Amino acid sequence: MSETTESYNEALKFCAHPETSNKKLFSTFARTRPPDTQISKSVASVLLTFKWHKVVLLYSKSSDRDFSAVARTIQNTLQIHNIDVTRVSTWSDTFHYGYTENPFQRIVEQTYQTTRRLLNDDFEIIELAEKSFQSYIGVVPTPPIEFEKFSFKVNQFMQLPPFNFPNPTWEWGGLKRVPAEGAYLYDAVYVYARALNDTLKNNGNPFDGKLIFKYIKNREYRSAMGYMVHMNENGDAEGNYTLIARKNAKMESLHQLNQFVDLMDRVVRKPCGGGH
Numbered sequence: 001m002s003e004t005t006e007s008y009n010e011a012l013k014f015c016a017h018p019e020t021s022n023k024k025l026f027s028t029f030a031r032t033r034p035p036d037t038q039i040s041k042s043v044a045s046v047l048l049t050f051k052w053h054k055v056v057l058l059y060s061k062s063s064d065r066d067f068s069a070v071a072r073t074i075q076n077t078l079q080i081h082n083i084d085v086t087r088v089s090t091w092s093d094t095f096h097y098g099y100t101e102n103p104f105q106r107i108v109e110q111t112y113q114t115t116r117r118l119l120n121d122d123f124e125i126i127e128l129a130e131k132s133f134q135s136y137i138g139v140v141p142t143p144p145i146e147f148e149k150f151s152f153k154v155n156q157f158m159q160l161p162p163f164n165f166p167n168p169t170w171e172w173g174g175l176k177r178v179p180a181e182g183a184y185l186y187d188a189v190y191v192y193a194r195a196l197n198d199t200l201k202n203n204g205n206p207f208d209g210k211l212i213f214k215y216i217k218n219r220e221y222r223s224a225m226g227y228m229v230h231m232n233e234n235g236d237a238e239g240n241y242t243l244i245a246r247k248n249a250k251m252e253s254l255h256q257l258n259q260f261v262d263l264m265d266r267v268v269r270k271p272c273g274g275g276h
Contacts (some may be wrong), residue, residue: 013038018069021234028209030235032187032223037073037241042139044077046243055086056111058104061090087111137245151178170240183224187202191216191231 018037020026020132047055057074061066075085081131091103094262144150155175158165167176195215196206216235223237230238 018073021236023234027225028213030191030213030231031184032191032229032231032237033181033184034237034239036067036070038236039241040074040077040141042239042241042243043074044081044083046137046139047078047083048081053082054086056107056109057085057088059088059090060094061092062094064094067101135246137243139241139243142225142240142242143225144180147178147183147224147226150183150186150224151175154178154182186224187221187229188235191221194221208255 015031015033016035018035020029020031021035047053055078057071059071061068071088076086078085087110089107091107093100093103095101095103152175155167155170155178158176159162159167159170167174192212195212198215199206199208199212206212213235217231218234220228220230225240228241228242232238
């Protein structure tokens with residue numbers, strides 16, 4: 001792995017780390033990439049909606065996917081909402097279906113008697129593998145809206161000065177892939193430029209980081225992702241998440257049920273398509 005790649009990965013970890021929300025340590029730090037811990041608010045909202053007050057928390061602690069920080073935040077959030085986490089279980093190795101040992105059977109056998117049964121009444125532990133997905137619901141990041149328009153503009157401007165990155169396939173409609181981080185970067189420049197402009201309009205010091213941060217926090221902006229994002233008191237972009245589930249046991253695909261934005265302080269549910 002090159003030094004550039006390592007530096008890039010470390011920067012992403014820093015931008016996503018929950019500790020940077022601590023304004024005593026990072027008083028002028030703001031981010032347009034939501035921290036991973038933001039999902040805890042959506043999880044709590046789903047559990048409260050279904051009146052599930054006893055749950056088991058399962059998460060990965062593998063070297064490449066360690067969700068310990070996210071799990072701690074979820075536990076704290078659930079505790080605030082009087083949801084009892086009866087047990088916490090983890091697995092340390094990445095599970096590859098059909099190739100490595102399945103850690104979930106052991107975990108379910110240890111926990112199902114003391115935890116609310118989330119599936120159908122006829123659910124049996126020995127049929128977990130076959131039936132569990134029939135009642136699956138998930139909270140996932142909301143996909144971009146019309147992201148292809150943003151991607152097209154990025155590809156277009158990349159070929160112009162001062163960038164001058166040629167695209168040999170441009171004439172045939174070939175586009176270079178733009179990752180989500182490209183949208184976060186665009187958002188960061190916009191949010192900073194807007195705050196700087198407001199600082200100058202009010203005769204403020206453009207070199208005063210805390211003053212600029214004042215014009216960044218507690219505001220909304222339209223992300224390059226295509227939806228509105230709220231920047232909270234800590235300068236964190238609030239997570240935008242979607243609830244997905246299967247409409248019935250026979251359907252193999254997942255369908256969007258609700259969209260959650262800035263939960264915890266103000267729950268916003270946006271019904272999508274009427275699937276239940």
